[in-house]
Amino acid sequence: MNGIWASTLDILTSYGSMISLAGVGIFLIMAVNALVAVYFERKVSAFMQDRLGPMEVGIFGFKGGKKFWGGIGQTIADTVKLLTKEDILPDSADKKLMILAPFIIFIGAFVTFIGVPFSSVLLVSNFNIGIFYIIAMSSVGVVGIILAGWASNNKWSLYGSLRSAAQIISYEIPAGLSLILVVLVAGSLNIHDIVGWQADHRWFIFHSPMAFLAFFVYFISGVAETNRTPFDIPEAESELVAGWMTEYSGFRWALFFLSEYANMLIVCILTAVVFLGGWLSPMAMFNIFPESWLIFDGIWWGAFWIMFKAIFLIFVMMWFRWTFPRLRVDQLMYLCWKVLIPFALVNLVLVSIWELL
């Protein structure tokens, strides 16, 4: 009896510490990602518009002012401001749901990270259904978005959340179809197996013309799923104030922001893992380099490569954002149902034939 209890406690504590360690790690990654990405985005957008971006708030000895790093503390200051802001709940809002919604969205993004690899070993859980899990969990956020829009009791919020739901549900189809293409070739949903296939052969983006096309289909769908410009009709500032986030402020709004940038990171890491060789270095792709160059493929270099690729993709997303005007609702649906889905379907068929040959 005693032994059973002891071993159960043992298991519980060991699992508990592991789980809390992973949780803290994921949360830190999300928070740091949001901090850095917001600064990054503001700088990128500023440079693309011939501005300078945040230049005044320095930190850690960086003084605000003329230097390039002048505004390095801006996002930290903004975070402090956000967390100390008044938390407003409108009188006519459905208070319980309104409080609940941001946490659902946050949990959706948080839980997705369980399946997201940061390197071959920096992975919370190596599922056999890895990709499927990520896709499933990243759409949990839609529930929170609809709740937020409904609970705000505000027509703009509801419009925004319905648009968001419609958009995310639609764009999951082309995204899923392009990922199925990869699964079909690699023969597994497991992240390690997919990257392993790419290590043995080549990056998936270079697998075939169809896979090349699938990369773009997936990436565009990913941009749409994260509600970023040019697909940002759910929070179109000029039409809907801020969409489903209109009535939120302070900490809850910060959670939305955190989840949004976390979703961006998820989509970019997944694209990098599935199409761009994950934690493999570019050198490993070609056989022309001598063996000694493959030291760049160690365990920790893997984290570097995967983040390098993901950050490049995040930059591309920002590049999109500051280049293209927002799509109309009908254009958005046209692009999804009449362009991306047919292309993804045809791609799938063609890849099947390609694999048979």
Place this chain on the structure above:
Amino acid sequence: MSEYFANIFYGLKSFAEGLQLTMRHFRNRKDLVATLQYPHEKWPIEDRHIGFPLEEYNIIRSRLNVDIDDCIGCLQCERACPVDCIKIETIKPPKGSDFDCGITSNGTKMKMLVARFSIDMTECMFCNLCTFPCPEDCIYMVGGPNSSKHEIEYEYASRDRESLIFQFANPSESDVLAVGGENYLRAKAGLPPLAPEVPVKPVETVSTATEKPTPTAGEPDVKVLNGITDRMVRATAKKAFMAAARGGSDLAAIAKSIQAALEEAGKFTDEAKAVLDSLAVTQTPTPVTVNEVSSEAKPDIKTLNVLEDKMVRGMAKKIFMAESRGGKSASEMVDAILAGLKEADKLTPETEAVVRQLAPEVPVSTPKPSAPVTDFNVKVLNGIEDRMTRGLAKKAFMAAQREGKSASEIIQTVQTALSEADKLTDDVKTLLLSIGGDKA
């Protein structure tokens, strides 16, 4: 179907074009950036040429500047200012003081210390009127075009209003003390002014006036009659006053003759009576207590002026001020000053001798020298904070004084008046006691 693919192709093409455009801006950001980081960098100011030598004209009025070393404190600019944005306070060194106020660049010897010279540029309307009356040319507008002396502060911005109020004069505390500006410093610190140091004077003048009423002594009192509003009455009264004064009669007699003249003319109004009463009051014998007290000299801060070292003097004076504010007796004061100087390691035998002069003949046997009732006028009541109470107290004070009561009686009257009105708080009581000393 072909249109569908054409659209897609067109979409992709414009997609690529758009990305190229933004990337071009991103890559050439250093050359293209349009932002001027305003507080850190500014556009250069162009040289201005409008056809005549600009240096001679104050075309651009950017802000007022004062060469405070040249200011003699004549207040002409303050008077010229239509919006009263210039505030000047000067302190004249006491007679016999060897304080050197300095010499202006024009060679004028300065006769007073400019303790404060502030210009509130938020109020200034840049009319330039203050610059012309200045006899020393020390106040002027700066920022004239291409002025080599002062840069143009063309944006003239500030984060708070306070920094737009320019304080030009900044005399050191020891300098202010050296010219006898203790009250100025106290006012700056929000403290009530010290009692005047020579309390005997007013008593003496009055007594001489009563003993030997010369016309010259009576002359200033004509102004008392200005309190009469009716012009005719005032003129009659003044005429009678002058005649009586020339005749060499004392104040009471003057008052009597004025009253007679007015009654004759049928103009003896209540107002005139009140004014005459107040005229008479000045000659009522001042309370004996005052004379008693005045014989006992109050420790005088000027004694310390003998000290040569400026630091030591300042320190001693500071302690003196603090102690006198605390109502300490002279001997206590001396002890405190000596202790303070010793602590600062500045105590020389000479200094000690000087400081000891502050309380030379205080007999140890008297445990508590009676509180100096020095300046016994209504201003002593200014220490009362509550406005209502102060008003009441002052009214009672004035009434009692007019009746010619002695100091202790006046205090008592004030006290009873206040307790009747239910305003006699402990604070007021202590204040009154401190005025009246032990006699109250």
